[in-house]
Amino acid sequence: MANEFAVEMQDVVKKFATPEGGILAAVNHxxxxxxxxxxxxxLGPSGCGKTTSLRMIAGFELPTDGKILIHGKDMxxxxxxxRPVNTVFQQYALFPHMTVEQNxxxxxxxxxxxxxxxxxxxxxxxxxxxxPGMEMRxxxxxxxxxQQRIALARxxxxxxxxxxxxxxxxxxxxxxxxxMQLELKTLQREVGITFIYVTHDQEEALTMSDRIAVMxxxxxxxxxxxxxxxxxxxxxxxxxxxxxxNFLDGVVRGQNGSIVEVELLSTGKVYVESSRTFTNGxxxxxxxxxxxxxxxxxxxxxxxxxxxxxEVIYIGxxxxxxxxxxxxxxxxxxxxxxxxxxxxxxxxxxxxxxxxTHTAPRLxxx
Amino acid sequence: xxxxxxxxxxxxxFGLLGPGALWILxxxxxxxxxxxxxxxxxxxxxxxxxxxxVYTLDNYVQxxxxxxxxxxxxxxxxxxxxxxxxxxxxxxxVVTLWCILLGxxxxxxxxxxxxxxxxxxxxxxxxxxxxxxxVRTYALKQxxxxxxxxxxxxxxxxxxxxxxxxxxxxxAVVVGLVYGYIPFAILPMYASIEKFDHTLMEAAADLGAxxxxxxxxxxxxxxxxxxxxxxxxxxxxxxGAFITPDIMGGGKIEMIGTLINRQFGVxxxxxxxxxxxxxxxxxxLIGVIAYFRSSTEETRRAM
Numbered sequence: 298m299a300n301e302f303a304v305e306m307q308d309v310v311k312k313f314a315t316p317e318g319g320i321l322a323a324v325n326h327x328x329x330x331x332x333x334x335x336x337x338x339x340l341g342p343s344g345c346g347k348t349t350s351l352r353m354i355a356g357f358e359l360p361t362d363g364k365i366l367i368h369g370k371d372m373x374x375x376x377x378x379x380r381p382v383n384t385v386f387q388q389y390a391l392f393p394h395m396t397v398e399q400n401x402x403x404x405x406x407x408x409x410x411x412x413x414x415x416x417x418x419x420x421x422x423x424x425x426x427x428x429p430g431m432e433m434r435x436x437x438x439x440x441x442x443x444q445q446r447i448a449l450a451r452x453x454x455x456x457x458x459x460x461x462x463x464x465x466x467x468x469x470x471x472x473x474x475x476x477m478q479l480e481l482k483t484l485q486r487e488v489g490i491t492f493i494y495v496t497h498d499q500e501e502a503l504t505m506s507d508r509i510a511v512m513x514x515x516x517x518x519x520x521x522x523x524x525x526x527x528x529x530x531x532x533x534x535x536x537x538x539x540x541x542x543n544f545l546d547g548v549v550r551g552q553n554g555s556i557v558e559v560e561l562l563s564t565g566k567v568y569v570e571s572s573r574t575f576t577n578g579x580x581x582x583x584x585x586x587x588x589x590x591x592x593x594x595x596x597x598x599x600x601x602x603x604x605x606x607x608e609v610i611y612i613g614x615x616x617x618x619x620x621x622x623x624x625x626x627x628x629x630x631x632x633x634x635x636x637x638x639x640x641x642x643x644x645x646x647x648x649x650x651x652x653x654t655h656t657a658p659r660l661x662x663x
Numbered sequence: 664x665x666x667x668x669x670x671x672x673x674x675x676x677f678g679l680l681g682p683g684a685l686w687i688l689x690x691x692x693x694x695x696x697x698x699x700x701x702x703x704x705x706x707x708x709x710x711x712x713x714x715x716x717v718y719t720l721d722n723y724v725q726x727x728x729x730x731x732x733x734x735x736x737x738x739x740x741x742x743x744x745x746x747x748x749x750x751x752x753x754x755x756x757v758v759t760l761w762c763i764l765l766g767x768x769x770x771x772x773x774x775x776x777x778x779x780x781x782x783x784x785x786x787x788x789x790x791x792x793x794x795x796x797x798v799r800t801y802a803l804k805q806x807x808x809x810x811x812x813x814x815x816x817x818x819x820x821x822x823x824x825x826x827x828x829x830x831x832x833x834x835a836v837v838v839g840l841v842y843g844y845i846p847f848a849i850l851p852m853y854a855s856i857e858k859f860d861h862t863l864m865e866a867a868a869d870l871g872a873x874x875x876x877x878x879x880x881x882x883x884x885x886x887x888x889x890x891x892x893x894x895x896x897x898x899x900x901x902x903g904a905f906i907t908p909d910i911m912g913g914g915k916i917e918m919i920g921t922l923i924n925r926q927f928g929v930x931x932x933x934x935x936x937x938x939x940x941x942x943x944x945x946x947x948l949i950g951v952i953a954y955f956r957s958s959t960e961e962t963r964r965a966m
Contacts, residue, residue, distance in 0.1 A: 316777075355865075355869060356868070356869075357865050357868075357869075376868070377865065377868040377869055378867075378868040378869070378870075378871050378872055378873055378874075378877075379871075382869075383869055383870065384865075384866070384869045386862060386865075386866060388862065390860070390862045390863055390865070390866035391866075392863060392866070392867075392881055392885075393885070394881075394884050394885055403867070403870045403872070403880075404870035404871055407870055407871035407872050407876065408871060451870070452869075452870075455870065455871070
């Protein structure tokens with residue numbers, strides 16, 4: 298099954314010379330396989346190597362080391378104009394001296410598609426991005442959202458094997474952004490083309506993607522489905538970057554099957570379920586999401602820790618409580634405001650119990 | 664109140680525009696009218712014009728038929744001056760073409776450098792302006808001379824045995840003019856290319872355009888305003904140039920500029936020189952207007 302994967306990055310390295318005269322590995326031994334027909338996101342903060350990875354798949358940059366395969370064919374040294382991929386650029390990069398029609402048909406023209414077929418397919422493409430009849434406009438006469446759709450049409454009309462999107466919604470305002478997220482996802486299902494989507498917005502990645510690669514400092518830390526990345530992050534960075542997480546540093550004191558006993562200095566012992574094996578005395582970090590903690594409702598077969606409320610933040614749907622334990626560990630607890638009474642569980646300074654099940658946290662070592 | 668402000672504004676406008684307008688009127692428009700007047704009168708004995716003026720069209724007739732001159736010999740070529748005009752236009756076009764062909768890649772190269780290097784390189788392009796044009800042309804003459812730098816160099820390398828005739832021909836004039844006017848081509852083209860967003864070239868490549876096609880379809884049309892400006896800025900002065908053809912051509916290469924220069928000098932024929940000046944102006948004007956007409960659409964699109 299050579300064609301099971303739309304894109305494969307095999308141990309890819311990209312080094313750049315920095316202005317200071319050093320060498321920076323923007324992408325440092327990245328290996329990932331992107332399945333055919335998948336909506337795949339590269340997620341990470343700026344400078345993590347996600348855009349460089351995308352540019353190497355597009356062919357704008359050639360890898361220093363490693364291989365890039367598109368549907369099984371080695372593309373590592375093939376120039377951009379000969380690759381079966383198309384890109385939607387961050388600032389759209391529409392040709393300002395051409396009409397919308399000339400922009401969209403550019404790719405077909407390069408392939409030598411006859412004029413009649415071109416103009417037919419342009420109007421189809423405009424139909425697809427819901428901007429029919431815009432052929433004669435100039436890019437400057439269009440709004441940001443419209444330009445975005447034209448850029449999409451210009452890329453998709455070529456029926457690429459893979460569509461690359463470089464933060465395409467970055468320049469749009471929040472409301473339009475949300476609309477376009479759903480629209481893009483729907484469009485991707487309709488056309489069935491593999492999308493590789495670069496974003497620094499974790500919510501956007503979680504909303505749209507089939508799978509996500511979380512990157513940091515040129516390395517892919519975790520590749521997985523959105524719920525896996527959220528529920529079972531591989532590293533502290535991933536846990537911290539996706540959503541909000543409480544980190545509690547502790548030491549392993551014992552393990553009974555899948556239950557690990559961890560001592561939090563001066564705060565107490567907690568029991569956490571983990572599929573991994575730990576040694577006694579090993580330093581670990583417990584990562585637990587604020588919404589998985591309960592305030593003043595003890596769980597019998599779980600962990601219950603005493604602490605003091607330091608702050609109460611009401612944010613409408615939820616109330617956030619900052620609780621400090623005896624050993625100076627601090628956590629944030631998120632309680633949904635289901636009833637009026639629920640809003641008043643605790644006040645600043647109250648002593649409270651913070652409870653969570655054995656399966657709620659995640660034990661991390663890096 | 665309103666009227667007062669209006670008057671004040673009008674006064675300010677006059678104060679700002681007045682001096683400049685007056686300058687142009689006195690030293691630009693008025694002299695052209697004087698030249699126009701002189702071109703329609705008979706010449707005087709020792710230069711200048713005959714007084715009181717005797718109106719005539721002879722100067723213009725002579726332009727189109729050189730044999731109407733009182734000094735014309737039996738083997739005169741009636742199209743002598745038209746030929747020189749044609750020759751000047753041809754040299755102008757060749758020089759402009761070379762300036763653009765050499766200047767465009769150079770401008771592109773400079774625009775791709777880091778900020779510090781860009782500034783340095785642009786200063787290097789501009790520096791020759793600070794040296795007197797005449798000095799530069801004489802220096803170039805020394806380079807191309809029979810015993811000059813280039814010939815000595817080539818002979819020492821044993822690439823040639825006899826010195827090449829590099830001076831006092833059309834080649835020398837073209838080299839001299841390209842050398843002198845290339846900054847006028849680089850500056851506007853650099854301004855256009857520097858503004859050009861190179862992501863557009865990536866977009867074109869992404870859509871399947873080879874580098875050459877991407878250049879013709881995207882980069883050239885978008886930087887065309889700079890190329891047009893270069894064309895006008897080089898062609899116009901080169902067609903009328905007289906110092907370079909005089910020095911580099913050694914009197915053998917006749918251009919409109921040298922011809923006009925001669926009318927006001929040794930030939931002492933101001934009226935004929937004036938007629939030629941006005942014809943040159945007309946020629947350049949027609950050329951530039953025609954070019955802008957044909958390229959407006961492209962230029963406007965690229966804006």
